[in-house]
Amino acid sequence: MNITEKKVSRKNSTRMLVLTAMFACLAFVLNTFVYFPSMAPFQHFVNVLSAVILGPWYGGVSALICGIMRILSGRTIxxxxxxxxGPIIGGLIYKKTKNIYLVFIGEVIGTGLFGAMASYPLMRLFYGLDVQSPFxxxxxxxxxxxxxxxxxVAVLLILKRSGVLNRMVNELK
Structure with a gap:
C-alpha cells in the first residue's frame, strides 16, 4: 500500500468514526427529547440509517455508544x-442484498426478538426483576x-430516490 492509499484509508476511517459518533449522538438526543414511555423508536430510526450508511459493525458501535449514554442518563441496561x-443484523442483511426493505426486517428481528431475549437475563441479574419468561x-x-x-426506511427511500444515499455511501468507500 503506497502513501496515497494509506492517506485515503485513514481519511475514510476518520469519516466512519465521526459518523458513528454523530449517529450515536443523534439517537441519544432524539430519544432524550422525544420521549415515549417504554419505547425508543428513534433509536431504531437511527439504527436503520446507520446500518445502511455505515454498515453493520459501525452501526452496532453507534448503537452501543448511544445505549451507554442513555444508561448514564438514568435508563436501564x-x-x-x-x-x-438491530443495526448489526439489518446491516448484514443490507450488505448481502442491498435491499432497504430487508433492513427493516433485520432491525425488527434483531431488536424485537434478539434484543428482547438478551434483556431478560440481564434485567434479572442486575435489577432483580422476577419476570417468569424470557419472551x-x-x-x-x-x-x-x-x-x-x-x-x-422512509428516509432512506427518499435519500435513495434523490441520489443522495448513493453519493453518501460512495464517499465512505
Missing part, C-alpha cells in the same frame, strides 16, 4: 440490549422497532 442487535420483553420491544425502522 435495556438501552444497550435493545439497540445493538416477556418481546411485546414491548417489537412495536417500537417497527415504528422506528419504518421511519428509517
Amino acid at each position: 435495556q438501552a444497550v440490549t435493545g439497540a445493538i442487535f 416477556y420483553y418481546i411485546p414491548f420491544y417489537t412495536p417500537s422497532a417497527v415504528v422506528g425502522a419504518a421511519m428509517g
Whole structure:
C-alpha cells in the first residue's frame, strides 16, 4: 500500500468514526427529547440509517455508544440490549442484498426478538426483576422497532430516490 492509499484509508476511517459518533449522538438526543414511555423508536430510526450508511459493525458501535449514554442518563441496561442487535443484523442483511426493505426486517428481528431475549437475563441479574419468561420483553420491544425502522426506511427511500444515499455511501468507500 503506497502513501496515497494509506492517506485515503485513514481519511475514510476518520469519516466512519465521526459518523458513528454523530449517529450515536443523534439517537441519544432524539430519544432524550422525544420521549415515549417504554419505547425508543428513534433509536431504531437511527439504527436503520446507520446500518445502511455505515454498515453493520459501525452501526452496532453507534448503537452501543448511544445505549451507554442513555444508561448514564438514568435508563436501564435495556438501552444497550435493545439497540445493538438491530443495526448489526439489518446491516448484514443490507450488505448481502442491498435491499432497504430487508433492513427493516433485520432491525425488527434483531431488536424485537434478539434484543428482547438478551434483556431478560440481564434485567434479572442486575435489577432483580422476577419476570417468569424470557419472551416477556418481546411485546414491548417489537412495536417500537417497527415504528422506528419504518421511519428509517422512509428516509432512506427518499435519500435513495434523490441520489443522495448513493453519493453518501460512495464517499465512505
